[in-house]
Amino acid sequence: MDTAQRIPILMYHRVGEPEHPRDIYCIRPEHFSAQMQALARASWCAVSIEDFDAWRRGEKSLPENSFVLTFDDGFTGVFDFAAPTLKKLEWPATVFLVAGKLGGQSDWEVTTEEPMLPHPLMNAAQLRSLSAQGFSLHSHSLLHHDLTKLETSALEQDLRDSRVLITDICGQAPVYLAYPYGRHNEAVRNAAQRAGFTTAFSVESGFNRPTVSAYQIRRLDVFGTDTPAMLLRKIRLGTNDGSLTHLMRYYLHRILRLN
Numbered sequence: 001m002d003t004a005q006r007i008p009i010l011m012y013h014r015v016g017e018p019e020h021p022r023d024i025y026c027i028r029p030e031h032f033s034a035q036m037q038a039l040a041r042a043s044w045c046a047v048s049i050e051d052f053d054a055w056r057r058g059e060k061s062l063p064e065n066s067f068v069l070t071f072d073d074g075f076t077g078v079f080d081f082a083a084p085t086l087k088k089l090e091w092p093a094t095v096f097l098v099a100g101k102l103g104g105q106s107d108w109e110v111t112t113e114e115p116m117l118p119h120p121l122m123n124a125a126q127l128r129s130l131s132a133q134g135f136s137l138h139s140h141s142l143l144h145h146d147l148t149k150l151e152t153s154a155l156e157q158d159l160r161d162s163r164v165l166i167t168d169i170c171g172q173a174p175v176y177l178a179y180p181y182g183r184h185n186e187a188v189r190n191a192a193q194r195a196g197f198t199t200a201f202s203v204e205s206g207f208n209r210p211t212v213s214a215y216q217i218r219r220l221d222v223f224g225t226d227t228p229a230m231l232l233r234k235i236r237l238g239t240n241d242g243s244l245t246h247l248m249r250y251y252l253h254r255i256l257r258l259n
Helices: 029-041 049-056 076-089 124-132 152-170 186-195 228-237 244-258
Strands: 009-012 066-073 094-097 136-139 176-178 199-201
Touching (some): 029 076, 029 228, 066 076, 124 136, 136 152, 152 186
Parallel strands (some): 009 066, 094 136, 136 176, 176 199
């Protein structure tokens, strides 16, 4: 069996019905199921975030075509639609929770420029059920603020409080953080480490190799418009562009490098 030298991480958000043209991160339940089935047929296999982290630290080997599934925010569609699909495949996944909004709504999605309706977030009972099914629950901050804009004291309070609330739900302190909006800087990375997070996840695309910075883990965006074929191209190439044109350019570039 070949050993993985690089690991892609998929970043999902809401699984449900899109309600707004800007709702690009919402994927319909049947499309999510089709994507997972396509990955399985192509011999990809989801591994836990804990196994990925052990691999990154050189403490564990993983088979080729391993990947990690993550969901940001904690929308109820993860419980209603994604979890049943993943249970059939026996695949683990991680949810990064906006800890101060649990059981509430994603009011950070509402903007004055082009208003979007907020969407419901999972409550404690749903999250405990997911945890019992093998989902990992970690932090996406307390209130989904841009962490780079918070003063030091507010930043550290936000991160600490998010850990406390998630610990109360699942009985285990979260050690992984996904930066809201993917935004981070040195101050945020240092604060995350002081708050007790050992690893943090960005939205920068690409593969992860064992040498990747612990506080700048890469992830691949999954959009509602991605077909299974597009997702397969993304995960194979480590890119957010799943178009056929990008694939052709990739292979053309490789051919030119060999000549």
